[in-house]
Amino acid sequence: MPAKDIPDIVVGRLPIYLRELSFLATEGIQVTSSHELGKRLGISAAQIRKDLSHFGGFGKQGMGYNVGHLREQLRRILKVDQEWPMALIGIGDLGRALAHYGGVVDRGFRIVALFDNDPAKIGQQIGDLEIMGMDQLAPIVRERSIRVAMIAVPAAHAQRVAEACLAAGVQAILNYAPITLNVPPDARAQHIDPVVHLQRMTHHL
Amino acid sequence: MPAKDIPDIVVGRLPIYLRELSFLATEGIQVTSSHELGKRLGISAAQIRKDLSHFGGFGKQGMGYNVGHLREQLRRILKVDQEWPMALIGIGDLGRALAHYGGVVDRGFRIVALFDNDPAKIGQQIGDLEIMGMDQLAPIVRERSIRVAMIAVPAAHAQRVAEACLAAGVQAILNYAPITLNVPPDARAQHIDPVVHLQRMTHHL
DNA sequence: TAGATTGTTAATCGATTAACAATC
DNA sequence: TAGATTGTTAATCGATTAACAATC
Numbered sequence: 001m002p003a004k005d006i007p008d009i010v011v012g013r014l015p016i017y018l019r020e021l022s023f024l025a026t027e028g029i030q031v032t033s034s035h036e037l038g039k040r041l042g043i044s045a046a047q048i049r050k051d052l053s054h055f056g057g058f059g060k061q062g063m064g065y066n067v068g069h070l071r072e073q074l075r076r077i078l079k080v081d082q083e084w085p086m087a088l089i090g091i092g093d094l095g096r097a098l099a100h101y102g103g104v105v106d107r108g109f110r111i112v113a114l115f116d117n118d119p120a121k122i123g124q125q126i127g128d129l130e131i132m133g134m135d136q137l138a139p140i141v142r143e144r145s146i147r148v149a150m151i152a153v154p155a156a157h158a159q160r161v162a163e164a165c166l167a168a169g170v171q172a173i174l175n176y177a178p179i180t181l182n183v184p185p186d187a188r189a190q191h192i193d194p195v196v197h198l199q200r201m202t203h204h205l
Numbered sequence: 206m207p208a209k210d211i212p213d214i215v216v217g218r219l220p221i222y223l224r225e226l227s228f229l230a231t232e233g234i235q236v237t238s239s240h241e242l243g244k245r246l247g248i249s250a251a252q253i254r255k256d257l258s259h260f261g262g263f264g265k266q267g268m269g270y271n272v273g274h275l276r277e278q279l280r281r282i283l284k285v286d287q288e289w290p291m292a293l294i295g296i297g298d299l300g301r302a303l304a305h306y307g308g309v310v311d312r313g314f315r316i317v318a319l320f321d322n323d324p325a326k327i328g329q330q331i332g333d334l335e336i337m338g339m340d341q342l343a344p345i346v347r348e349r350s351i352r353v354a355m356i357a358v359p360a361a362h363a364q365r366v367a368e369a370c371l372a373a374g375v376q377a378i379l380n381y382a383p384i385t386l387n388v389p390p391d392a393r394a395q396h397i398d399p400v401v402h403l404q405r406m407t408h409h410l
Numbered sequence: 411t412a413g414a415t416t417g418t419t420a421a422t423c424g425a426t427t428a429a430c431a432a433t434c
Numbered sequence: 435t436a437g438a439t440t441g442t443t444a445a446t447c448g449a450t451t452a453a454c455a456a457t458c
Contacts, residue, residue: 009448009449011405014404015398015405019384023360023384033414034416040387042385045415046451047450049418050450059416061457062414062415062416079407097299097301101298107400108400108404148403148406148407172403174403179228180221180225180245188410190405190406194309195309195313197395199223202284202353203216203219203283204393214425255427255441265440266439267438269438269439270440
């Protein structure tokens, strides 16, 4: 029963649960419990059960959860039982590392197009993808039904690039530039800035 | 007045405020308000005022906040009015990109040591740093008073590397490996996994 | 069966928002 | 002064935890 009013904070924890379940699966562990998952993730068992209960009952009383089954259910809920084609814009050091990173495949994503505005980079090959100019963004996004983009351009260009993505039909943006993007309510954006995470820790040191 | 019982969720927003204030400063804007900041960040003005009030009063009624002053105060609260030396462990594609990334300097951090366990990489130079073997981790961390580490090793090694860091004296870890680290209560860990962020968005698509 | 663990309800806790006196 | 915006208090809202009946 895919509900519509699931709190964002709950949805935000599901990928963590899914990641741990995949890890358990590779370890050959077939059954787990809210208590064990919670201990591994530093989350209370009650919270895990409550979170999952928003979507239905996936366990058996007295038995716990079947790892493979719960994993499949979470993949379905998060809609990563399919592969989302992604655009990557900005092929600097970080963009290159992201382009090479294989860790997104088999977790629901695949980079299918690379873009940069540097004429020296356009035409270069990375793996089996060729870097394209920004003028190709809109046609390629439409042609390949791309709904997710990763942005790894300098901060000064990020807002403009994001708007170009959205105009082209992208609905979700993962932004690596150290600025807060302004996106309309019908679009989604997530931000990754290592310094933000570092500063969250130094306050306590 | 540095308090001890500030909610984590409040501390977590301060780096976002700081980043925006730095941006405003580079734009030449000298005064802002909770309303303007909130609009830019997608956060309510009341929340920004409430967050800041945990640490004191930084504004003037009717006037708003002096950008430079508030920025300095936040830098002090987050303890990034100093430069934290960091170790980076794992010099693959991502580690290399992080090593080249200049965006951490002038935000309170500097990578001062690189480590890898691959003999082919040890001794290589990146910028003005040389990649060292893991046997050098403990002595270098002590010698250079390193309290913060970034881990960019494969998932299978991350927990072991984290424990080595902590044993050597590191107190805060930024982990790029796609696993949840288990750290003791006296240590801090933050995790960056792009797929987690992507999956938080696909649920809604 | 006896023991264990779920799913859910109720209670607690904490965070956000609203409102406004203070005051620049 | 008049207008604007802070800092703070009180009210609301939402999230987490505790507890337990259901049941595997």
